[in-house]
Amino acid sequence: MNIGEVAERTGLPPKTIRYYEDIGLVKPLRDTNGYRAFRESEMHKLAFLGRARTLGFSIEDCRNLLALWEDSNRASADVRAIAKDHLAQIEAKIRDLQEMRDTLSTLVRDCAGDDRPDCPILKTLGTETAAEQR
């Protein structure tokens, strides 16, 4: 299987697949012409990676998850620990963003948005701690 077909079947761009080889996540064979020759199992690994990345796992998380995936004797607790940790990070990120959103939406609401120069958004950025607004 050439890289193009793998790209199509996994939904990952060829560039990304090459990058994943660079950093050692997959190790495709090579044809005599130098083209990467992916086995079915490699394709599945890449699909796995694509899904894990969609869920926001970092590359290092993915590397660990992949190792666990390949290890039929792994303990599910190990996988769960990675996922829980990642979940906590996502939740923290959501809270941060919600705080930003709340502050910003207050500012946007209070701004007339006309052609006069008076603007509570700039006023706040200029004088107060933005996070205190709301």
Added chain:
Amino acid sequence: MNIGEVAERTGLPPKTIRYYEDIGLVKPLRDTNGYRAFRESEMHKLAFLGRARTLGFSIEDCRNLLALWEDSNRASADVRAIAKDHLAQIEAKIRDLQEMRDTLSTLVRDCAGDDRPDCPILKTLGTETAAEQR
């Protein structure tokens, strides 16, 4: 005012302040010894930048906001447009993360997390479109 004092008063690390000079956001004078000499107005600009960055505005947004801040004839509509746009991006990001969180928390909930190898998290990553779970 030396960089250290500005750093303390704005809460920005000296490295970041130097970086902001590099990319042309501030233009401090120089003492004869080569040290940066910040005026009060520069300090305020940096504080403004720090607050805008806290709200997640990109550097380019900050550059524009700063220009509007300095322009006493600006229209508040211009500021509001930038803020609204940014707000929309934050909201999109929140939705993405919430989707990830929902999928992940289902997976974590369904995983026994013991020393047996059976693991719904890996099973999902290996076979289904992760986003379809839930």
Added chain:
DNA sequence: ATGGGGCTTCCAGTCACTGGAGGGTCAAGG
């Protein structure tokens, strides 16, 4: 043989910093 697409490598850029090396400057204490 020619054209077009697919494949290769390597280099550079993204974003917003951050770390570190190597070295100059300043003020206080001995």
Added chain:
DNA sequence: CCTTGACCCTCCAGTGACTGGAAGCCCCAT
């Protein structure tokens, strides 16, 4: 006067996870 330690300077490299582009093979159909 000298040393010490805190400050300041510049420049280079690295972060994460790609992405874009140049330059150049390879393969197949016409």
